[in-house]
Amino acid sequence: MSNxxxxxxxxxxxxxxxxxxxxxxxxxxxxxxxxxxxxxRVLTTRxxxxxxxxxxxxxxxxxxxxxxxxxxxxxxxxxxxxxxHIEGMWIGTFHSIGVKIxxxxxxxxxxxxHFSILDFDDQIKVIKQICQSLDIDDKRLPPKxxxxxxxxFKDQGKRPDQAIHPDPQMVHVYKAYQERLxxxxxxxxxxxxxxxxxxxxxxxxxxxxxxxxxKYILVDEYQDTNAAQYVWLQLLAAHHQNICCVGxxxxxxxxxxxxxxxxxxxxxxxxxxxxxxxxxxxxxxTHHILGAASGLIENNGRRLTKTLWTERDDGQKILIKGTxxxxxxxxxxxxxxxxxxVPLNQVAILVRASYQTxxxxxxxxxxxxxxxxxxGLRFYERQEIKDxxxxxxxxxxxxxxxxxxxxxxxxxxxIGPSTIGVLxxxxxxRQINIIEATRVFVNEDQGRPGVRKTLSNFLNDVDRWHxxxxxxxxxxxxxxxxxxxxxxxxxxxxxxxxxxxxxxNLKELIKAIEDFGHLSGFLDHVSLVLDHFDNKQQxxxxxxxxxxxxxxxxxxxxxxxxxxxxxxxxxxxQENGLEGLEEERRLGxxxxxxSKKHLVISYALKRYSFYQGWTHVDPSRFLNxxxxxxxxxxxxxxxxx
DNA sequence: GATAATCAGCAGGCA
DNA sequence: GCTGATTATC
Numbered sequence: 001m002s003n004x005x006x007x008x009x010x011x012x013x014x015x016x017x018x019x020x021x022x023x024x025x026x027x028x029x030x031x032x033x034x035x036x037x038x039x040x041r042v043l044t045t046r047x048x049x050x051x052x053x054x055x056x057x058x059x060x061x062x063x064x065x066x067x068x069x070x071x072x073x074x075x076x077x078x079x080x081x082x083x084x085h086i087e088g089m090w091i092g093t094f095h096s097i098g099v100k101i102x103x104x105x106x107x108x109x110x111x112x113x114h115f116s117i118l119d120f121d122d123q124i125k126v127i128k129q130i131c132q133s134l135d136i137d138d139k140r141l142p143p144k145x146x147x148x149x150x151x152x153f154k155d156q157g158k159r160p161d162q163a164i165h166p167d168p169q170m171v172h173v174y175k176a177y178q179e180r181l182x183x184x185x186x187x188x189x190x191x192x193x194x195x196x197x198x199x200x201x202x203x204x205x206x207x208x209x210x211x212x213x214x215k216y217i218l219v220d221e222y223q224d225t226n227a228a229q230y231v232w233l234q235l236l237a238a239h240h241q242n243i244c245c246v247g248x249x250x251x252x253x254x255x256x257x258x259x260x261x262x263x264x265x266x267x268x269x270x271x272x273x274x275x276x277x278x279x280x281x282x283x284x285x286t287h288h289i290l291g292a293a294s295g296l297i298e299n300n301g302r303r304l305t306k307t308l309w310t311e312r313d314d315g316q317k318i319l320i321k322g323t324x325x326x327x328x329x330x331x332x333x334x335x336x337x338x339x340x341x342v343p344l345n346q347v348a349i350l351v352r353a354s355y356q357t358x359x360x361x362x363x364x365x366x367x368x369x370x371x372x373x374x375x376g377l378r379f380y381e382r383q384e385i386k387d388x389x390x391x392x393x394x395x396x397x398x399x400x401x402x403x404x405x406x407x408x409x410x411x412x413x414x415i416g417p418s419t420i421g422v423l424x425x426x427x428x429x430r431q432i433n434i435i436e437a438t439r440v441f442v443n444e445d446q447g448r449p450g451v452r453k454t455l456s457n458f459l460n461d462v463d464r465w466h467x468x469x470x471x472x473x474x475x476x477x478x479x480x481x482x483x484x485x486x487x488x489x490x491x492x493x494x495x496x497x498x499x500x501x502x503x504x505n506l507k508e509l510i511k512a513i514e515d516f517g518h519l520s521g522f523l524d525h526v527s528l529v530l531d532h533f534d535n536k537q538q539x540x541x542x543x544x545x546x547x548x549x550x551x552x553x554x555x556x557x558x559x560x561x562x563x564x565x566x567x568x569x570x571x572x573x574q575e576n577g578l579e580g581l582e583e584e585r586r587l588g589x590x591x592x593x594x595s596k597k598h599l600v601i602s603y604a605l606k607r608y609s610f611y612q613g614w615t616h617v618d619p620s621r622f623l624n625x626x627x628x629x630x631x632x633x634x635x636x637x638x639x640x641x
Numbered sequence: 642g643a644t645a646a647t648c649a650g651c652a653g654g655c656a
Numbered sequence: 657g658c659t660g661a662t663t664a665t666c
Binding site: 067093095119120189253254257412419527545546547548572587610 | 652
């Protein structure tokens with residue numbers, strides 16, 4: 001209930017800077033929000049306020065985040081503060097907003113509306129093909145390197161003719177790769193932004209339309225934006241200039257995928273006369289934890305200084321524990337979990353690199369403590385799901401060559417590499433996609449009769465399934481396809497527990513399609529939202545990487561493996577020197593500040609690695625940077641109880 | 642063309 | 657320890 005005298009209810013629980021950040025909706029604004037200072041709350045309340053004051057209609061609000069989870073949370077929290085559900089706001093990740101715009105204008109950038117979105121594996125496959133056809137040795141240019149170089153180009157907003165690289169071959173491959181994507185009617189993640197920028201450049205009227213439409217723009221995690229996203233935002237905000245960017249330079253940890261801290265450091269120059277508000281009151285962590293985090297991050301040079309403070313009590317000092325080796329460390333961590341009696345869903349083990357989770361998993365399994373690994377193989381990255389999705393893509397867009405190649409011999413139909421080779425040749429010679437090439441192959445009576453028959457049957461099946469999309473429920477069609485193609489049979493004939501779970505997963509997939517109703521939205525959903533099946537079981541320990549942990553909080557946090565050679569990550573230092581080191585330090589800051597009450601950092605004295613065997617390792621240099629009055633140190637061999 | 646066995650190279654984070 | 661590529665054999 002609100003009237004002229006009392007302010008609306010959604011404002012009362014905010015502290016003064018938060019309130020200011022919510023109320024100053026007009027003009028550019030930078031909100032520097034330290035860890036745990038309530039930035040999501042500011043963003044959602046701000047949207048609520050804009051709607052409540054009728055400053056804009058829902059579709060005139062654009063709110064961009066980096067993860068689907070953040071977007072989801074934002075939607076839910078706006079619904080909650082407003083008390084009603086509002087449709088039509090543009091809340092989503094940069095990528096999902098990009099898709100939405102591109103689907104509407106696909107033909108202007110040389111795609112059909114059904115263009116498909118390649119994931120990382122598809123990308124690698126395409127790059128391999130291209131390197132082969134250009135006769136490039138994949139020892140000299142490993143596909144993974146090429147893939148990341150191409151991503152960097154796109155992060156920087158550079159198309160092939162603008163790209164510069166020390167190795168000219170790289171630009172070559174990039175060019176060929178783009179041409180190949182175009183002929184596949186496909187885009188990769190980077191294109192979702194790059195092509196939108198191209199669209200805006202070539203069609204000023206389209207740009208003008210969106211510029212006028214988005215009266216209020218909000219950006220989460222602004223410190224993680226790359227050059228392309230930066231330009232994208234600048235273009236869209238140019239007309240109304242009501243852009244509110246929230247971020248924390250101390251939590252910029254995505255330099256390796258093109259993020260530029262400079263964007264947030266430079267905000268006041270890009271938007272002269274902008275407001276700057278600092279959120280410095282931390283509501284998450286105890287004094288000791290905050291002190292440790294601040295002490296560490298103060299070692300970084302270039303920062304927009306913030307001084308976090310808390311009204312919470314001192315709490316426990318953090319524990320820095322030395323261990324003999326990786327197994328000893330895992331045993332120690334798990335015994336701490338058993339002894340500290342914190343609810344398991346409030347416990348997290350955060351590692352630098354995903355392979356580090358293994359030792360902890362083993363230990364958790366032997367002790368029977370339930371756990372979940374986040375960021376491991378996700379649902380949509382599983383083999384059976386990707387196979388099934390290839391079938392779905394194939395029947396939905398009958399020209400999806402990659403999907404065709406994936407399933408043509410799944411289950412085994414006797415179509416091996418040599419037949420595929422022949423099909424490739426036809427497709428190259430006649431400049432048609434591989435599916436058309438197969439039609440030619442069949443119609444022109446090439447190859448052995450058995451192979452021809454198989455392929456012709458397969459094409460007929462695809463056509464038939466495709467036409468069923470018009471009459472049957474899409475989830476039923478998919479079920480039919482998987483059954484009739486023999487794909488389900490493939491796993492049913494295998495009687496292992498693994499195949500059983502694969503069949504379960506396929507059922508889950510059908511269910512997910514049912515929820516969506518139709519395939520077009522579903523396919524975008526799976527390409528962009530990889531964390532759909534987040535079974536929110538209670539009472540399990542969370543294991544994940546430091547990167548995955550940003551934005552989360554736990555009562556008890558373990559940060560194992562704080563050793564030179566692991567953390568800071570050597571490759572990061574090697575590639576980016578001091579800037580790399582500072583990014584690693586920010587990662588440490590993110591890790592520490594995830595903790596609400598208890599924090600345990602550990603290191604081992606020796607490690608086993610696959611190329612060096614057992615080696616003695618030094619504790620991480622970051623340990624020396626944590627102020628002494630905030631921790632207790634227990635060397636290896638000393639008891640903690 | 643399929644299958645099993647073996648080997649090589651490798652393991653930073655992600656929408 | 658895992659994946660992908662290569663080889664040997666049917």
